[in-house]
Amino acid sequence: MSNTLTPLQSSVSAEEWQARVDLAACYRLIAQYGWDDLIFTHISARVPGPDEHFLINPYGMMFEEITASSLVKVDLEGKKVSESPYEINPAGFLIHSAIHAHRHDVKCVLHIHSQDGIAVSAQKNGLLPLSQQSIFPLASLSYHNYEGVVLHEAEQPRLVADLGQSQFMILRNHGLLVAAPSVPDAFLMMYTLQTACQIQIRAQAGGGELIPVHPQIVAGAAEMARKNLLNLGGMLAWPGLLRKLDRKNPGYRL
Secondary structure, eight states: OOOOOOOOGGGSOHHHHHHHHHHHHHHHHHHHTTOOOTTOOEEEEEOSSSSOOEEEOOTTOOGGGOOTTTOEEEOTTSOBOSOOSOOOOTTTHHHHHHHHHHOTTOOEEEEEOOHHHHHHHTSTTOSOSOSTTTHHHHTTEEEEOOOSSSOOGGGHHHHHHHHTTOSEEEETTTEEEEEESSHHHHHHHHHHHHHHHHHHHHHHHTOSOOOOOOHHHHHHHHHHHHHHHHHHIIIIIHHHHHHHHHHHSOOTTO
16 A cells, blocks of 8 residues: 555645644554554544544554555544545444544544553453552553454444543453543553553563552552643653654654
8 A cells, every 4th residue: 555645734724734643643653662563453533623523544554654644534434524545444443433422522542452451451450550650541441341353333332331431441352542632642641551561561470479559559649640641741742752753754744
């Protein structure tokens, strides 16, 4: 699949273009950090404005190739609402559309199949309070049981009910998901969740007795940690991440 096409910047609003740039950058960052699963996961972002329109990746394009102009704009049913030479994976949008339809506070849904995330998702006790990183997602974490490859709309109500108002979700035997108020927040939230899972797997692999964070510390610090994490997303981490991306994999702004 070629990612060569006419840039869209002159034909969309400034707000939509910014959303496209941020989302394309997020895709490339996911690839850069090694959390992509070939072409088989998705990140969606709500298009600013009154319409229920969303941006998602062209199906078949590697995450490291995605550009602002190649992102496909769709409605809640996954149907294209603007001209694009690319198609999307309708089945892949089922999880995202369910969350976007019921959580209007969510502007970005980021879902990955990282090996450490799946390993933790397969553990009965899920994410454990073993690190400072873990208290961030533990502040707002839910679980959804595995029902097979997500191909049917019948699973959507159960997924939404399990998510509730949480911002982090572990999909059992499947992967990780965050429901965030912005693309920058989504990336930082996933970075924290993925890192917590990686630390857990490494700590367990060491074979020694583990020391969990005391429950009182988790309870007292979790809400503060969650707020600080979100506040830092766009304010500090994102501009630096974009500078890093501009050095290592530029072109996402096209």
